Amino acid sequence: MNFREYRIGSRAFGLAFGLSMSITLFFPSFDLAASISSEVGLDKQLTSGWDSGWQLADPLLNGLNKPLKVLVRKDPKSGEPMEPVYAYVYPAGTSLPNGVTHTANLGKGVEELSVKQGRITEARKESGAVFLIKKSDQLLTFEDKPLSYMENATATKGWTPDEVLKQAADSDILHAGSGKTMFVREGCWWCHTLLPEQTQDWQVFGAPPMLGDFNGESPTAFGSDRKGPDLLHVGSRNASREWMMLHFFNPRLVQPHSIMPRFDYLWGEVDADGKKIDFKKWRSEYDEYREGKITTPPDVPMYAKDSEIRNLIDFVINLK
């Protein structure tokens, strides 16, 4: 060990690397842990459930282990009509979201309200639970908007997942949680970001997300490389299911210049009436249409209620 003083060198290396890890991981962890879940954040977390990427309960990313977002129009207990409200239904056996299992994740204020008034710690995976988002009379620190919190309606109102699902029409049930799994699995986020930019994007893509908008969500799937428009608020720009259906089946039907791939395979085998979808025939007719041999494109088959495309459309429409 002459002029090359390796012992000093390796210590200096450890020091430098350790210092950089502390600054980039340890220091910001305080700021990140202090984030307080906003209403948007609570909605996203409750909608997408425990995780939307690979998980043991859904190894092939089929959209399993996911909650349903249900528009409740009638009181599930009494059957009386009520002011419509969104409920997040976790059928028995569905993993609860991170904010329920690790309440600190919700942030100061929200955690306390959700635990004390919302009784979320009483929710059990085995028996399932129904959650609501409530507004309190406290204010968010940075923007003068009311602080929202989670309520476990199974504990506070006695709503069980089965009762809520039974009284809801199918059109009031959003499979947005499973849809997020589709979004991740199909790699939508390789071309569509979920992160409008503070500096430029407001007018076209809407406002950028705020700090509390992601608590408990995983993966956030921001995306990094845009080849199509940002989708964070796409549901506010376009909420037409018919348009979405045509666009997913073959984007060129509604947008001739689109470079989006066709997602017709998400329709599965059969359409809404249980009839087998003849993709080959559809494609050849579409080619004829494209060549000008016929004047109208073939009809897009209506998707089945339990098809993967339904989940994905529900997710996209729900991006408000």
Next chain:
Amino acid sequence: MILKYLFAKNEAIPVGSAAIFFGFSAIIWFMIGTGLGSFNAAKLAFPDFVTGTEMFAFGHMRQVHVLAVIFGWISMAFAMAMMYITPILGNTRLWSEKLGLWNCMMWNVSLALGLTLLWMGVTSGREYSDFPWPLDLAVAAFISIPLAVNVWMTIIKRRTQGIYTTNWFFAASTFMLIIVFLVGNLPEYFHLTGLTEAYMTWWFAHNVLGLWITPVAAAIAYYVIPKVTGNPLYSHRIGHLHFWSIVVFYSTPAAHHLMSAPLPEWLKSFASVEGVLILVPAIAFVSNILLTMQGKWNMFVENLEVRFTVVGVLLAIPLNMQGGFQQTRSINWYIHGTGWMVAHAHLALLGFSTFLEAAAVYLGLQTLMKRKLYSLTLGNLHFWLLLIGFSTYWISMTIAGLIQGAGKIYEVPYIDVVIAEHPYMIARWLGGTMVFSSTILWLYNMWMTAREGTVIPVGRMPHELAYER
């Protein structure tokens, strides 16, 4: 043949076997990776090209291309370089050829498995750390840890007192890769969510590029240029500046990938300044290598390995100018999330680093197989197809990115941006396809070298022999 050696005694395995297997695996993965890239690019130019099957959907193939290139081509070429350069610099043999061979086989198996699953859509949904966590652990256990053990043990058992610059980088990078892999995937093991997950995703992505790919590629140039030209490395001191600035500055700017996310601004300020400072290692590296070339510039024309290396080094200049400045508050808002970034990523991986690794693989395979390159013509064709293909890709994507940036600022309807980008998408596909075809030529050339290259006499280096075809 690999099977025969896997269970042989370490002493019975010919020197360099592991490196040779790694070298050919790397070239094959390069072919697969760029083939996928070319296929994906075709889909962006012509969206109805191969359509309607889940397995051939763009969203299923994009990440396979990226990871095949990073963990198949680049990292395996690195492993190849480490397996033969580390022992040479320590005047010794590789600590364990057997471990190297097992490492190579397990690497191929786990990568093939991981990519197949990824192709099916089994993903964690996190860019660059797309593998689900069990596979991440497999990568750590079968890929990075055995490699690090072999490199470290070889350095510890060296027969010199000093350690040459290249080996500092190899030792540090193999160590940092393990840490980065294990720490960067924490959100998956422990289900960390929200902005923490997003930030850690980019912490991983940044560091795997900055602490693994960049330094190891540079370390290869530190070996190839002095070795082939015969010149001493210009300055041991600049080597210090380079090494320490990589460790210090490259490990910190992770947050600059998320300049538009609501991360704390102080973190962005910090990361962004550090991000510009990646120019420090770049300045040190480029100046050291180019100064080492003094008096031997004829080899830039005459010798294939030197040409590949120097082109890689020269590409480090635009790479770091872009990388340093595009992430600052002043510039990032214009080009963030556009094709500019795609061009930049390819400048880093297909430009800068691929050229350096290609030189290492050329030189290493010839040295270890003791055979002169089969055909200089094919080598030249490989070089020019790669360079022109890459340049076409880079220039077209940079222009596309600037169009996209302008579209973003002036709030042009997105579809008009898509229309304006179309010609560049076709150019990108042509460029990518040239790169893909060049790898096929390369594989053929190396295969023929193994079979029919002129035998190099004992005690001579491949670059001392004249090319024959």
Next chain:
Amino acid sequence: MPWVFNEPLVTLTHEETVARSKQLWEAEDLGGMTEDNNRLPVPVVVLVLLTVATAFLTTIPLWGQRPTAAIYVDYIKAMDTPEIQSIQETQGDDAAMKRIVEINKDSPFKAQQGRHPVSMNDLRVIKPQIEEIMKLPDVDLKDYTVVGPEVKIANFEGNYRPNGKRERQQPWWDKGYTIDLFYLTMFFLGVTITVKRLPPYHWQPRHHDNDPRHGDRRHNV
């Protein structure tokens, strides 16, 4: 490993150590590789220092800033003055807008107003929104971004204010920059010490003289 500090800019190492280092440096064959001991070239040092300066300058928010609500406050106030209203009635919106800009030509936000011009119609759309925000207690209009017809709070998580809320602006200075300074100091100190522990740069190893395999020339002889 004694340290010597009489000539810190030349070397920090004791002569004996230097002698041993030199001997080893010349004698050792690292797989046929040799290294020279040239100093950091002056242009490299200059480039490194330039990089440090540029790093701060491009990170400090000088360019690419979106208009904030604050820059239009005076415009909005001017809209209600009798002068402007009469111009509006007699000569139309454009003339009125021109006059508003003229009135505000000494505004501290002059540069930003120039970069982000608005029409009277734009002002009519954002006026009620900005007025609504101004009613809030302790509000800083610089925290709000104006883009087209919308006035929205920015998602910058900037420095903390005394009341515990965060500035929602890109900061000119914050602890990130302070950590940068500390970090840079550590780095340059570290590298300088490392390099000064080596034999001084005017000494060059003579490893090539006896070795016919290696370079036929030496740098900077």
